[in-house]
Amino acid sequence: MSTDDTPKRAALTSLPAIRAFVLADQTPTGAAIFTLEGVTRHFTFRVKQVRRDGEPIPCWNVKVLAGGAVDASPKWVYLGSLRSRRPGQTAFIETKGSQHGLAFESFAFFARCYLKKDKPHPALRFYHEGRCCACGRALTTPESVQRGFGPTCWEKRAG
Numbered sequence: 001m002s003t004d005d006t007p008k009r010a011a012l013t014s015l016p017a018i019r020a021f022v023l024a025d026q027t028p029t030g031a032a033i034f035t036l037e038g039v040t041r042h043f044t045f046r047v048k049q050v051r052r053d054g055e056p057i058p059c060w061n062v063k064v065l066a067g068g069a070v071d072a073s074p075k076w077v078y079l080g081s082l083r084s085r086r087p088g089q090t091a092f093i094e095t096k097g098s099q100h101g102l103a104f105e106s107f108a109f110f111a112r113c114y115l116k117k118d119k120p121h122p123a124l125r126f127y128h129e130g131r132c133c134a135c136g137r138a139l140t141t142p143e144s145v146q147r148g149f150g151p152t153c154w155e156k157r158a159g
C-alpha cells in the first residue's frame with residue numbers, strides 16, 4: 001500500500017466520464033474540482049451540488065478559482081449554476097450573482113458542448129484536480145485517479 005496521499009490530477013477524456021465527474025451526487029464534503037485547458041488559456045472550476053433541507057437537489061453552483069491554489073487558500077468566485085431537468089438536459093444558468101468575463105464564457109461553452117449537447121471540443125482538455133467528485137477525498141490509487149471517483153463512491157454509484 002502506498003502512503004502517499006497527495007491528490008493526483010489526471011485527464012478525463014470520454015464524455016460520459018466527464019459528465020459523471022461534474023454532475024455526481026455529492027456528499028456534503030464533495031465538490032467536482034477540475035481545470036479546463038484551451039489553446040490559449042485555462043481555468044479551474046468548482047462545481048458543488050446544492051442541498052435543500054440536507055438533501056441534494058439537481059442543481060450545482062459553479063465557481064472559478066480566482067486566486068490562491070486549490071489546496072492553499074483558494075479564492076472561489078461564483079459564476080452561475082447548473083440545473084438539470086432530466087439526464088442529458090443540463091443547462092448553465094446565469095443568476096443575479098454571476099460574475100461575467102472569460103471564465104464565465106469558458107464555462108458556458110463547456111456546459112453547452114459537454115453537458116447539453118454531445119459535442120466535445122477537440123482542443124479542450126479536462127483535468128480533475130485529484131479529489132473524488134462525490135466526497136472530496138484525495139484520489140490515490142491509479143484506478144481512482146483514472147475515473148475521478150474514490151472506491152466507496154464508485155461502488156455506491158454503481159449499486
Ligand SMILES: [Zn+2]
Pocket residue numbers: 132133134135136137149150151152153154
Ligand atoms: Zn468519494
